[in-house]
Amino acid sequence: MLAPAATASAAALDRLMARGAAFFGSRVAIMGGAMSWVSERHLVAALSNAGAFGVIACGAMEPPRLAEEIAGTQALTAKPFGVNLITMHPRLDQLVETCLAAGVTHIVFAGGIPPGSAIKRAKEGGAKVVCFAPALALAKKLVRSGADALVIEGSEAGGHIGPVSLNVLAQEILPSMAKEVPVFVAGGIGRGEAILSYLEMGAAGAQLGTRFVCATECIAHPKFKQAFIRGAARDALPTVQIDPRFPVIPVRALQNEGTRRFMEHQAVVLERFTAGVVTKDEAQLEIEHFWAGALRRAVIDGDVEQGSLMAGQSVGMVAREQPAAEIIAELMAQAEAALAARSLAVA
Numbered sequence: 001m002l003a004p005a006a007t008a009s010a011a012a013l014d015r016l017m018a019r020g021a022a023f024f025g026s027r028v029a030i031m032g033g034a035m036s037w038v039s040e041r042h043l044v045a046a047l048s049n050a051g052a053f054g055v056i057a058c059g060a061m062e063p064p065r066l067a068e069e070i071a072g073t074q075a076l077t078a079k080p081f082g083v084n085l086i087t088m089h090p091r092l093d094q095l096v097e098t099c100l101a102a103g104v105t106h107i108v109f110a111g112g113i114p115p116g117s118a119i120k121r122a123k124e125g126g127a128k129v130v131c132f133a134p135a136l137a138l139a140k141k142l143v144r145s146g147a148d149a150l151v152i153e154g155s156e157a158g159g160h161i162g163p164v165s166l167n168v169l170a171q172e173i174l175p176s177m178a179k180e181v182p183v184f185v186a187g188g189i190g191r192g193e194a195i196l197s198y199l200e201m202g203a204a205g206a207q208l209g210t211r212f213v214c215a216t217e218c219i220a221h222p223k224f225k226q227a228f229i230r231g232a233a234r235d236a237l238p239t240v241q242i243d244p245r246f247p248v249i250p251v252r253a254l255q256n257e258g259t260r261r262f263m264e265h266q267a268v269v270l271e272r273f274t275a276g277v278v279t280k281d282e283a284q285l286e287i288e289h290f291w292a293g294a295l296r297r298a299v300i301d302g303d304v305e306q307g308s309l310m311a312g313q314s315v316g317m318v319a320r321e322q323p324a325a326e327i328i329a330e331l332m333a334q335a336e337a338a339l340a341a342r343s344l345a346v347a
């Protein structure tokens, strides 16, 4: 049996998570950040079955493939889960229809500001809409356009990142926006104490990605998982751009031979541009194309040398492979212990 203080802090944590959990229809307000190739049916269902909220990463999937993945997830869990759609996907509207036809309850729009029409259609179709807000002005605009909840993702996160840390985004956005809609925090979160602190600042819950890569249920290649277990925060660095004329969207990943070759690749393309062999547009495209398929090569094929090892700074807190339910229980226990310690301090 739990000691009275432990029961009280568990109840207090439930209260802090109540708004976020009600929004998702989950037991705890922890969202599995969608990760391309990684967040497929197995991890998503495992997270939802563990009481959290799993989210399928649609990535570049075409509508029929997404329909298959949603049906596969529904076969593994009766709990709610979401689908993350990248706004620049050429068939965004059809993907929204695919989600609605399958009865998906939550659509997360990522990778840019979604068109108002997509938000409207998703809501008309009965789904709740979650959008990423990279700044306060955009957070307000997204809520005016109909977003039911927001994610604020700091530059500590894995994958494509913005320039501002979660520490700063939380201070800028939570005080005004948390009153309006549930706001979920993401980026660099690896422990329950951090989740608790953001809940106390007004967040409705947290979205974690990196921490779930080494879930037993996750299909990522054992070599990909091994790289996460070995990786330290300082190894998860953003890609570097070597010429201001050729912007590179920063991607935070563990450094490997691929990231070193990317620097060489940029230099070679720049030389070809300077020599007049390729136009500016061709050069920009060549730079961008370097990473095409690289995440798949690492996650699925286990090519951890040349593939992309997208990971957040929280990677240093990934210590071993463990079931999703155990990771969720660990995060909750850490948050509860921190709450209990606080109530002892003021007693």
Ligand SMILES: Cc1cc2nc3c(=O)[nH]c(=O)nc-3n(C[C@H](O)[C@H](O)[C@H](O)COP(=O)(O)O)c2cc1C
Residues within 6 Å of the ligand: 032, 033, 034, 035, 036, 038, 057, 059, 084, 110, 111, 153, 156, 157, 158, 159, 160, 186, 187, 188, 189, 207, 208, 209, 210, 211, 309, 310, 311, 312, 313, 314, 315
């Ligand atoms: C391998 C990997 C792939 C990702 N792919 C996507 C994606 O397809 N769409 C998206 O919105 N976010 C993507 N993300 C970001 C996560 O959803 C999440 O916001 C992020 O991992 C949070 O930071 P953390 O990794 O420090 O927990 C990806 C992150 C990682 C590590």
